[in-house]
Amino acid sequence: METSLFDFAAEKLERHTGLSQLEARGTLRIALKAAGLDPKNLSRQELRVVFEKLMPGELDQRGVKAGQDVCVAVLRDLESAPIAGDESAASSPDDVFRRLAKA
């Protein structure tokens, strides 16, 4: 089964923080919800913004030390993520509505 960007990012978060799998996935889900994003339909750009702007605060709240460094490490991993393609690139509701409005 192909790894999604969500699974990849959650696994890296778990590795860099020492959080359990459940905690890492839950933390990422909470950050994505705060960002108005769907875990099943993510792009790298969206994940990048979440790790830059929201995740440091989420990690801080959970007592993870050096949250900023953790996010930089996950972002570095994300650049080389072996994900087939950005699933949301052309299929998110935003993209569909934008395309329909450009007729």
Added chain:
Amino acid sequence: MEESAYLGGVIVGLGYLAAGARLAWLSASTRKAPERLLSATFVLWGLAYAWQQMPLILENEWLLVPLYTAGRVLTDAGTIGSAFFLRLVFRPKSTIAMGVVAGICGGLVLGIAGSGWMGDWGGMDPLRNPWWWLEWSAVVVSVGWIGLEGFHHYGMSKRRRRLGLCGALDCNRYLLWGLVGAVWMIYELAYAAQVLEFQLIGAFSTSLDRIAAVLESAPILFIWLIFCPPPAYQRWIERSDPHPNAAEG
């Protein structure tokens, strides 16, 4: 019903036909399923309005039932298109959404078939015909779904907007899409009241007729603002954006 009541229906029908034609033109170049589904939906709804206004324009009672039936079939076919559009765009991986689409399709098809079986092809006898309510419920579910997706994604897009992940117009489109569903939902309630009123007193009251006409017309305005926003409207939305530095997608 007022003498010129059909004029509103004709204008709304033309609005749907124009919106459908515009999206059909787009789908010819993109060859994508969402625009094909939505253009088919709008064209079918536009044609349905045309068929249903025809007996009023021609003042021909003999044509009433056949053309109303044709309009009903076209409306339901368009509603099926809109349900597939919703599933494809908002819930592509959801089996629950596929179940809702199947439920809508089943309700519409059985509603018309059952109405025919009861001899109520025109759909004007809800007191005697329980199938009318099945069809009506399927339409209510489908327009309710439009509203729910619109408002849900409006809430989500406002959060993305704060992070610069979508534009002010993206947010506004979801708000308008939610309003389309909400107004259609209220219209369906008014429509049911109108049909019941007609069956009980044998006439349409002017007040309910006017309310239904407004509720019927508002969504086409919202649809045009979503898919063909005038430059002045776009500028107004962008000017009133609380996060003007965030990127437009």
